[in-house]
Amino acid sequence: MSTTEALVKELVEKNGRTRNSLMPVLQGIVQQEHFLSEEALICVAKELDLSAADVYGTASFYTFLDTVPRGKNIIRVCKTITCHMKGKDEVIKAISNALKIKVGETTHDNKFTLLSANCLGWCHKGPVMLINDEVFPELTPQKALEIVEEYAKK
Amino acid sequence: MENNLKKVDIIFEDSDKCAPLKVLEKTLKRTADDIILDLIDSGLKGRGGAGFPTGLKWKFTRNETSDVKYVICNADEGEPGTFKDREILDRVPEKIFTGMAICGYVVGAKEGYIYLRGEYNFLLKGLLKKLSDFNAALKKLNVDFQIYFKSGSGAYVCGEESALFESMEGKRGEPRNKPPYPTVAGYNSKPTVINNVETLVYTTMICHMGPEKFKALGTSDSRGSKVFSVSGDTPIPGIYELELGMPLHDFVNEFGDGDTKAVQVGGASGHCVPRKKFNDTIIGFEGIPTGGSMMIFNSSRSMYNVLHDYLEFFAEESCGQCTPCRVGCQQLLKGIEAVKRGERPPAYLDDLKKLTGTMKIAAKCGLGQSVGNPFNSIIDNFREEIIY
Numbered sequence: 001m002s003t004t005e006a007l008v009k010e011l012v013e014k015n016g017r018t019r020n021s022l023m024p025v026l027q028g029i030v031q032q033e034h035f036l037s038e039e040a041l042i043c044v045a046k047e048l049d050l051s052a053a054d055v056y057g058t059a060s061f062y063t064f065l066d067t068v069p070r071g072k073n074i075i076r077v078c079k080t081i082t083c084h085m086k087g088k089d090e091v092i093k094a095i096s097n098a099l100k101i102k103v104g105e106t107t108h109d110n111k112f113t114l115l116s117a118n119c120l121g122w123c124h125k126g127p128v129m130l131i132n133d134e135v136f137p138e139l140t141p142q143k144a145l146e147i148v149e150e151y152a153k154k
Numbered sequence: 155m156e157n158n159l160k161k162v163d164i165i166f167e168d169s170d171k172c173a174p175l176k177v178l179e180k181t182l183k184r185t186a187d188d189i190i191l192d193l194i195d196s197g198l199k200g201r202g203g204a205g206f207p208t209g210l211k212w213k214f215t216r217n218e219t220s221d222v223k224y225v226i227c228n229a230d231e232g233e234p235g236t237f238k239d240r241e242i243l244d245r246v247p248e249k250i251f252t253g254m255a256i257c258g259y260v261v262g263a264k265e266g267y268i269y270l271r272g273e274y275n276f277l278l279k280g281l282l283k284k285l286s287d288f289n290a291a292l293k294k295l296n297v298d299f300q301i302y303f304k305s306g307s308g309a310y311v312c313g314e315e316s317a318l319f320e321s322m323e324g325k326r327g328e329p330r331n332k333p334p335y336p337t338v339a340g341y342n343s344k345p346t347v348i349n350n351v352e353t354l355v356y357t358t359m360i361c362h363m364g365p366e367k368f369k370a371l372g373t374s375d376s377r378g379s380k381v382f383s384v385s386g387d388t389p390i391p392g393i394y395e396l397e398l399g400m401p402l403h404d405f406v407n408e409f410g411d412g413d414t415k416a417v418q419v420g421g422a423s424g425h426c427v428p429r430k431k432f433n434d435t436i437i438g439f440e441g442i443p444t445g446g447s448m449m450i451f452n453s454s455r456s457m458y459n460v461l462h463d464y465l466e467f468f469a470e471e472s473c474g475q476c477t478p479c480r481v482g483c484q485q486l487l488k489g490i491e492a493v494k495r496g497e498r499p500p501a502y503l504d505d506l507k508k509l510t511g512t513m514k515i516a517a518k519c520g521l522g523q524s525v526g527n528p529f530n531s532i533i534d535n536f537r538e539e540i541i542y
């Protein structure tokens with residue numbers, strides 16, 4: 001059994017073998033593997049007795065359920081209006097230059113993916129970014145770089 | 155300067171007297187009908203945007219016959235400019251749980267769910283701990299009600315109640331046709347109460363302090379207070395609980411930077427109010443309602459950029475299920491870009507306004523229906539900024 005298969009079985013065991021468990025199962029896979037591979041999607045379909053197209057169709061609806069390979073750390077910089085006004089462009093530019101990737105891309109070593117996101121619920125402390133599940137408000141380009149460096153060391 | 159703004163401390167009030175479990179114990183000794191009467195009497199309307207009277211929502215669900223019913227807390231908070239639910243979840247979660255448990259008792263539900271947006275996953279660990287203590291306390295009190303968390307995965311439209319049910323059922327978050335309404339057929343097609351985070355805390359506090367004190371605040375159409383998320387060009391951004399029914403003028407005096415040009419009331423899907431209308435705009439259900447988002451823009455801001463950001467947001471977040479919204483959002487965005495570049499005449503903006511009229515009638519859910527709010531209010535008040 002591959003690690004993905006084992007993970008899916010474990011998640012299905014924990015959340016239950018019903019359609020209502022689909023989201024927590026998919027979220028659990030993304031937590032471990034950072035995205036949903038074809039193997040993972042097919043495996044979920046089999047375990048929950050759904051068609052693979054149905055599982056893919058559901059997954060592809062959600063921004064956080066990526067179906068293309070992502071780096072170990074996913075950076076999401078808020079691009080909505082207040083963060084826009086407070087300088088998200090400079091933050092994105094700084095990270096983009098440091099990691100040598102554009103928004104939407106992943107570094108060669110697979111450590112980082114840089115994405116933009118819609119309002120993250122910290123507008124009074126923008127600009128703000130999420131790295132995986134962790135939140136970093138009140139950013140400056142300098143601060144953002146230091147945080148990314150910390151993650152690079154991990 | 156004369157200012158009628160009244161700051162209030164109900165939601166975050168933290169004292170032994172309003173200890174959530176004590177409020178729960180006290181309330182469960184009353185009859186469900188009494189609790190509903192108090193809620194109706196208080197005048198509390200939903201704080202998630204649509205403003206439906208909360209007491210009636212609970213009453214309708216109570217009146218449905220079904221072995222299984224649900225209580226759901228909408229913690230999907232995705233409206234740009236809103237961040238008050240995150241703060242409530244972080245600071246007074248037990249007041250939310252209590253509101254849900256009281257609701258379960260009133261309507262006859264045994265299960266409650268909190269649908270938390272994926273962007274707030276960092277809150278989950280702390281919340282789960284507090285929830286498990288609360289669930290244990292419920293068992294100890296012999297209350298047949300348990301609460302669970304469900305996580306979202308980054309989709310604004312899942313805040314729409316029927317899309318939220320779809321998502322909880324493991325499907326694409328596509329809004330359903332209404333009727334049937336959630337009170338009749340919600341999660342798993344069972345009668346469901348779905349309330350915003352803040353609404354649920356007010357139900358707890360009304361049970362604690364009685365409807366009189368709540369209804370003494372606000373106006374006849376907008377009873378009580380509300381938590382506002384203030385952002386943009388303000389020296390004091392943050393979260394403030396204020397009495398409803400204030401003139402926008404007073405709000406700007408308190409929060410503006412002295413150079414306020416416009417306020418977007420109600421987030422991307424709300425209305426843009428220009429300075430000349432501050433005096434006669436009331437914040438409340440009789441004027442411009444808001445889920446709490448107040449974005450302040452000063453004279454250095456381009457309203458074209460503001461509108462462009464909003465339209466980009468809607469074009470991305472439209473679930474794509476119905477044509478008026480899927481195509482409409484894209485055409486509005488492309489349309490203002492074309493006018494800006496001079497590829498279309500200024501009068502094209504009037505065609506686009508007609509398109510928002512069509513969307514209002516023909517779109518399936520509140521997302522597509524309300525794109526006209528920001529669009530028309532910005533075009534009407536800042537037309538020259540869009541064109542030149």
Ligand SMILES: Cc1cc2nc3c(=O)[nH]c(=O)nc-3n(C[C@H](O)[C@H](O)[C@H](O)COP(=O)(O)O)c2cc1C
Pocket residue numbers: 199200201202203204205206228229230231232233310311312313314315316348349350351353354519520521
């Ligand atoms: C596109 C869209 C997004 C919404 N997002 C939210 C949300 O994030 N939180 C919320 O409480 N209500 C949201 N609503 C409103 C809900 O559909 C629903 O009216 C509300 O949860 C009811 O609770 P209330 O009566 O306590 O306000 C949204 C509606 C639409 C159309």
Ligand code: SF4
Pocket residue numbers: 311328329471472473474475476477479480517518519520521522523
């Ligand atoms: S109005 Fe937009 S978001 Fe709502 S159902 Fe139609 S396409 Fe989806």
Ligand code: FES
Pocket residue numbers: 078079080081082083084118119120121122123126128234235236
């Ligand atoms: S606009 Fe960036 S967090 Fe809200």
